[in-house]
Amino acid sequence: MGDITPCPDEAVKAAEAICGPVALAEITDRRGSAVWKATGAAATVAIKAGYGEGAELTARESAVLDQLPGYTVTSGRHWYVTPWLTGPSTWDLFEPIRNGGGAYERALCGAVDLCQAVARLHASGWVHGDLQPAHCIHTDHGARLLDLSWAWSPDFPPSPVFQGGITHLVAPELAALVESGVRPVRTTVESDAYALAGTLWTCATGRWPLDYDAGGIGPDAGPSARRAAIATGMLPLRSDEPWPTFQAVLQPVLRAPAHSRPTAAELASALGRL
Ligand SMILES: Nc1ncnc2c1ncn2[C@@H]1O[C@H](COP(=O)(O)OP(=O)(O)O)[C@@H](O)[C@H]1O
Ligand SMILES: [Mg+2]
Incomplete structure (x- = not known):
């Protein structure tokens, strides 16, 4: 069993500023980044955090989303928060x-x-x-x-x-x-x-x-x-x-x-x- 990746405190705080207190559910954790669904009374967001070799890549993705129309992100150094998209893939x-x-x-x-x-x-x-x-x-x-x-x-x-x-x-x-x-x-x-x-x-x-x-x-x-x-x-x-x-x-x-x-x-x- 691998270690469980912790969701960065700052990212949880950023999510809670949007959603109110959140319940976190880990969705994926692989190749240096993890995604959580953060559910609160006011909203639900996705948190993606990079670590190790994935840290820079998550920072890069956050910068990309920031430039694209229609993607709202709050970000820190190696994490970002964005609205949870509801629906089937x-x-x-x-x-x-x-x-x-x-x-x-x-x-x-x-x-x-x-x-x-x-x-x-x-x-x-x-x-x-x-x-x-x-x-x-x-x-x-x-x-x-x-x-x-x-x-x-x-x-x-x-x-x-x-x-x-x-x-x-x-x-x-x-x-x-x-x-x-x-x-x-x-x-x-x-x-x-x-x-x-x-x-x-x-x-x-x-x-x-x-x-x-x-x-x-x-x-x-x-x-x-x-x-x-x-x-x-x-x-x-x-x-x-x-x-x-x-x-x-x-x-x-x-x-x-x-x-x-x-x-x-x-x-x-x-x-x-x-
Ligand atoms: N904003 C979002 N809304 C809903 N689901 C998301 C969102 N972001 C990520 N996910 C879920 O998390 C999974 C992994 O996200 P992804 O960005 O593809 O990470 P990875 O780099 O691990 O492939 C997606 O396939 C999707 O199921
Ligand atoms: Mg992917």
């Missing part, structure tokens, strides 16, 4: 699809909302850099993106320690860049579009998009070997097809080279026509 929203129980309309609306949220982020000059099934919450007021630790914009440089984000959703050209050793790794709106389509594919099928077995990449392959295989652009997509019409729209995004890849806005429109 995109992964949660697709649970009935994965279990063969339908609810296609709800999942499709959520997919379009997610694509539009990413398109808005891109239109404002930012790249997310780590889109994943758990990084969007579908609230009553729309889809909200989470975990902007690696986001960058022309006025906010990319992190020098970024290694490409979750390996399974790295676009081939981004995988090649990471493996080339060039730093900082600059994610793009195109690599975000790939991760966006890969996120939706994963939410629908319950499996990462690429067929590693077909490419001879075993389950024990490390991230570097996996990225090298992804960088070839030769790994086929897995053949599971629980929702063929939906997946047919995602497929070109996952297969096209970066320069001809559909954008997040185009993906939103294409899914909206289904």
Whole structure:
């Protein structure tokens, strides 16, 4: 059993200034940062605190959120407090699809909302850099993106320690860049579009998009070997097809080279026509 990460006192005080006395529930604690849900009579907030190697990254994320419209943060050196977003993640929203129980309309609306949220982020000059099934919450007021630790914009440089984000959703050209050793790794709106389509594919099928077995990449392959295989652009997509019409729209995004890849806005429109 690992030690329990304590929530910084200052962060709890900042949460209580907003919510009144709070009850804390730990949500996650991994790779140098932890998230708590702080529930009070007046409001509910999320507290994210970084420690060890994650401390600087949490500070970076807080600075990103501070610059983005629509994200309210109170922050200290390695922690921030932001409103709790209530609703299912995109992964949660697709649970009935994965279990063969339908609810296609709800999942499709959520997919379009997610694509539009990413398109808005891109239109404002930012790249997310780590889109994943758990990084969007579908609230009553729309889809909200989470975990902007690696986001960058022309006025906010990319992190020098970024290694490409979750390996399974790295676009081939981004995988090649990471493996080339060039730093900082600059994610793009195109690599975000790939991760966006890969996120939706994963939410629908319950499996990462690429067929590693077909490419001879075993389950024990490390991230570097996996990225090298992804960088070839030769790994086929897995053949599971629980929702063929939906997946047919995602497929070109996952297969096209970066320069001809559909954008997040185009993906939103294409899914909206289904
Ligand atoms: N503002 C928020 N509202 C609701 N849930 C949140 C919020 N921030 C984080 N979470 C929850 O905590 C999880 C971890 O947050 P994230 O920022 O992705 O941390 P990590 O860096 O550990 O991946 C998210 O997947 C989500 O479930
Ligand atoms: Mg995360």
